[in-house]
Amino acid sequence: MKVAWDTVDADFWDAQHALAAAPLQQDWAYGACMKVLGVGVLRALVSQDGTPVALAQFIVRRWFGQAVGLALCSLGPVWLQALSAADKARVYQTLRRSVPMKNLRWVAFTPYEAAGPELGLPAWRRVMTGMSTVMLDITPSMDTLRAQLEKRWRHRLGTAQASELTIHRVGTNAGQYRWLLDAEMQQREQRGLHGLPQQFFDIYVPARQQPSKTVLTLRADVGRDRVAGMMFLIHGQAATYQVGWTGDAGRDMHAHNLILWRGIEELRERGVRMLDLGGVNTIRSAGIARFKISTGGRVLTCAGTYI
Numbered sequence: 001m002k003v004a005w006d007t008v009d010a011d012f013w014d015a016q017h018a019l020a021a022a023p024l025q026q027d028w029a030y031g032a033c034m035k036v037l038g039v040g041v042l043r044a045l046v047s048q049d050g051t052p053v054a055l056a057q058f059i060v061r062r063w064f065g066q067a068v069g070l071a072l073c074s075l076g077p078v079w080l081q082a083l084s085a086a087d088k089a090r091v092y093q094t095l096r097r098s099v100p101m102k103n104l105r106w107v108a109f110t111p112y113e114a115a116g117p118e119l120g121l122p123a124w125r126r127v128m129t130g131m132s133t134v135m136l137d138i139t140p141s142m143d144t145l146r147a148q149l150e151k152r153w154r155h156r157l158g159t160a161q162a163s164e165l166t167i168h169r170v171g172t173n174a175g176q177y178r179w180l181l182d183a184e185m186q187q188r189e190q191r192g193l194h195g196l197p198q199q200f201f202d203i204y205v206p207a208r209q210q211p212s213k214t215v216l217t218l219r220a221d222v223g224r225d226r227v228a229g230m231m232f233l234i235h236g237q238a239a240t241y242q243v244g245w246t247g248d249a250g251r252d253m254h255a256h257n258l259i260l261w262r263g264i265e266e267l268r269e270r271g272v273r274m275l276d277l278g279g280v281n282t283i284r285s286a287g288i289a290r291f292k293i294s295t296g297g298r299v300l301t302c303a304g305t306y307i
Helices: 010-019 028-036 085-098 142-147 151-161 174-191 198-207 248-252 255-269 286-293
Strands: 002-005 040-048 051-063 068-074 104-110 126-128 132-137 166-170 215-222 225-235 238-246 274-279 298-301
Touching (some): 051 085, 085 104, 142 255, 151 255, 225 248, 238 255
């Protein structure tokens, strides 16, 4: 195994990342945004016998000045080839040993896959359990996707479609979607949640020449009143449901069911084939978890954090 650090260009990275329908945290533009926000970023291309087998984007954190460092590969590496557990283990070992950082103390990985015999990481290296998310393959026809909806979810979608709700695509200028981010930040404060800083979105949205390949924001209105909204971040052939808000009226009319359904239609038109509906917590946010799981998506519980 050989590793090339920070030598790959954005076009190659984006092409490979798109083919793998890889997560947001391994998107080149995500790393570029982190750099603007003052966070260190390292990118690696791993090859085996001259063939690229993995991409790995690391976020670098330092404490106590520069005395202590952590390199975190979040939801990665991105596998470019089907590898055995033994070969994956060699990739992890090679990356750990070659990270170009002084005063490095930890190299951590949070693989975008479930624990199992093909993971390539030993259980004794796990220091944290993994989060769960819902992955929805949106390549089947809309009729097929509708058929796989849980019965109550499908009924609520029909109710919303027959209501006076209207769905609008929100523009990509910051001023056009700012209200949704403001509502998201208020929700976080009220519920004690954490997430990407607001500045991240203003950097990420125009990160590509065509913002339509980076973000999709939809709004539900009743008359002149907006009652709900959703923002999806697009990264190659995958997208992540990143922000959602609904008021009481939107909740009563099941606006989020309709927005998500329209979002799936639009994302398909933009070449997206995999939609990450975001984290699910059946204890703390049972209602949100049911909403996501009832789409018929696959629950993925990631293996956890390994050092």
